[in-house]
Amino acid sequence: MLTFLKHSPAISYTFTRQNQRRLPLLLRWTSKRASKAVSRLPVSPADLPEEGNPPAIQTLLYTLKKYLAVNKDSNAVNYFHAKLSKQQFDGPTRSRAYIATISLLLRRGYALSAAIIHSSMTADGYIPPATIRTQMRIVSMANSSPSEAQLLDAMRPDFLHASYDEPCLRDLIRLLAGSMNCEPKFIDAVVGSFLETRAPDYTLSAETINLLVHVHARARSSKTARQWISIHAQAISKDEEPSSGSPYTTLLRDLAKSDPEESMTYNWILENVKAENILPDLAFYNALITAEIRRNRYDRAFAIYNSLIEHRSQSMTPDAYTYGTLFRALRRFNGPRNVRTRRSRSPRNMPTPRALYRELLTCHFLQTNGCPSESSPVINENVLHSALRTLLTSYDYPAAFLVLRTFRTCRVPVTLRTYRFVVAGLLARIELELPQLSNAADPTSYWTYRFLGLATFPVGHAVNIDHTLLELILRFGTEGHLTLAYIPPPPQGTVRPLIPTVQRFLSGDRDTNWKRSILPLERILRRAIYAERLHSVLAPAKEVSMEITEAKAEMFDPVWFPLRQAKMGVS
Numbered sequence: 001m002l003t004f005l006k007h008s009p010a011i012s013y014t015f016t017r018q019n020q021r022r023l024p025l026l027l028r029w030t031s032k033r034a035s036k037a038v039s040r041l042p043v044s045p046a047d048l049p050e051e052g053n054p055p056a057i058q059t060l061l062y063t064l065k066k067y068l069a070v071n072k073d074s075n076a077v078n079y080f081h082a083k084l085s086k087q088q089f090d091g092p093t094r095s096r097a098y099i100a101t102i103s104l105l106l107r108r109g110y111a112l113s114a115a116i117i118h119s120s121m122t123a124d125g126y127i128p129p130a131t132i133r134t135q136m137r138i139v140s141m142a143n144s145s146p147s148e149a150q151l152l153d154a155m156r157p158d159f160l161h162a163s164y165d166e167p168c169l170r171d172l173i174r175l176l177a178g179s180m181n182c183e184p185k186f187i188d189a190v191v192g193s194f195l196e197t198r199a200p201d202y203t204l205s206a207e208t209i210n211l212l213v214h215v216h217a218r219a220r221s222s223k224t225a226r227q228w229i230s231i232h233a234q235a236i237s238k239d240e241e242p243s244s245g246s247p248y249t250t251l252l253r254d255l256a257k258s259d260p261e262e263s264m265t266y267n268w269i270l271e272n273v274k275a276e277n278i279l280p281d282l283a284f285y286n287a288l289i290t291a292e293i294r295r296n297r298y299d300r301a302f303a304i305y306n307s308l309i310e311h312r313s314q315s316m317t318p319d320a321y322t323y324g325t326l327f328r329a330l331r332r333f334n335g336p337r338n339v340r341t342r343r344s345r346s347p348r349n350m351p352t353p354r355a356l357y358r359e360l361l362t363c364h365f366l367q368t369n370g371c372p373s374e375s376s377p378v379i380n381e382n383v384l385h386s387a388l389r390t391l392l393t394s395y396d397y398p399a400a401f402l403v404l405r406t407f408r409t410c411r412v413p414v415t416l417r418t419y420r421f422v423v424a425g426l427l428a429r430i431e432l433e434l435p436q437l438s439n440a441a442d443p444t445s446y447w448t449y450r451f452l453g454l455a456t457f458p459v460g461h462a463v464n465i466d467h468t469l470l471e472l473i474l475r476f477g478t479e480g481h482l483t484l485a486y487i488p489p490p491p492q493g494t495v496r497p498l499i500p501t502v503q504r505f506l507s508g509d510r511d512t513n514w515k516r517s518i519l520p521l522e523r524i525l526r527r528a529i530y531a532e533r534l535h536s537v538l539a540p541a542k543e544v545s546m547e548i549t550e551a552k553a554e555m556f557d558p559v560w561f562p563l564r565q566a567k568m569g570v571s
Helices: 022-036 055-069 073-084 092-107 111-123 130-142 148-160 166-177 184-196 206-218 222-235 246-258 263-275 282-294 298-310 320-330 353-367 381-393 397-409 416-439 447-451 467-476 519-531 540-555
Strands: 002-005 012-015
Touching: 055 073, 055 092, 073 092, 073 111, 092 111, 092 130, 092 166, 111 130, 130 148, 130 166, 148 184, 166 184, 166 206, 184 206, 206 222, 206 246, 222 246, 222 263, 246 263, 246 282, 282 298, 282 320, 298 320, 320 353, 320 381, 353 381, 353 397, 353 540, 381 397, 381 416, 397 416, 397 519, 397 540, 416 447, 416 467, 416 519, 447 519, 467 519, 519 540
Parallel strands: none
Antiparallel strands: 002 012
16 A cells, blocks of 8 residues: 655545556556457458458448457357348349358358358359359368368369359468468469469469468468569569559568568568569558568668658658558657667657657648548548557647547547547556655655646545546546546436446447547546646646647648637637
């Protein structure tokens, strides 16, 4: 137990470490688990997106993947049948929904559920295409542990069928590399068997080469991945225009994830891109920046970014992926250092978080012709969350406040994940400072003391590092008047629709459809800004407004974004 005595013999406050283990758990959920919730599923051969599906089917698959992620395949089947009764799944769309769902279930290893959907498809009067028939046959054969030769013999009749094209082959590769966990060598044999049924001068498409490179790179067989790229490069006619280097991008991206220290393949990629006169596209630059960061060569990563900024145009502008990657890199050098980051030196060409955010907004305005409320590839929920986490890590609350205002200006919805990121950033600092208060000569010099309102805290109340602390921080979002005083709990039964409940906050809910007002988060951050000031001369709102105005001057280019008080001021 930690005890802090106020500078009055009659009053004491108690800070206890009871349930202290829960705060790190909460922080891990809100900062790491929340970043993975819903935003993106792990990239693997089984998770590669379906090709050319309409939005209705993409939404259907998105929900099915959420059920399968928690092993609720029966719920996924029930959901599929319920959605199929809707009018939006009629005609060709209905058939494609069957095909996409069966393929997904097979790649995830739910053969029984796939068979149920397959039976529904035939009962509905649809004939399963060649790709589904092949996959179902291979999965059925796998139960009897066949040899590789037997599997290849079973596939060849399908390869000879006129309707069996490369999209069907890619579906088969995803199945073999996904739930069946086949070796890349066997997958190469399957592709070889497919090519034997084609004309001698037949060449695989770039999409199939990309998939093969992905499979081999994730299996850390980069040598074979390079061979597939070389085969593809030799097949391209010299009379054709330079390609965008998509297979190289795939290999570079997967190499950064699986084996960032593999210098031989990394250098081979750069040399071949230059020798083949390939025009790098934005995806290649993004993969290159990611690879350099994974190799801890931050100076080269920012040099690549600076080159991209210097030559940016309407068609070649850094996007949300670029800036999300760079903000994660900045997080390593901003904020409290730890054993892992203490030895890292900041690159000289590294921008400040505020400067990087200014460039992000400039690229957004270039893409939207100066209309910030229009959508662009530069700004989305994920990149704003990444910027928000970096600024909160460095305790730059005025800049974080302006990022929240960007949600409103650019019409990006504020979800439960946004609340979790903001609260997690504040809790991380409280966890560091709270244990130091009991031994501090002047506890009022600590931001945590002022932010939590401990000067007016009820006598005898304990500050437990658990859900009660979370409840206190969320209550700050309900107070319209800017103050550093303690905010008491509301009367029992009071409904506060603007903020999430503690139960929902800690529920682990992955649903991003929860959308609420940004105002409570702005109030919480305004309080965090005001708590940074040891002494105040002006009114609290004026003090906070000065801090935000200073941040605006660094983060917003007045040419693209006039600093209008009515639009970006403090409410």
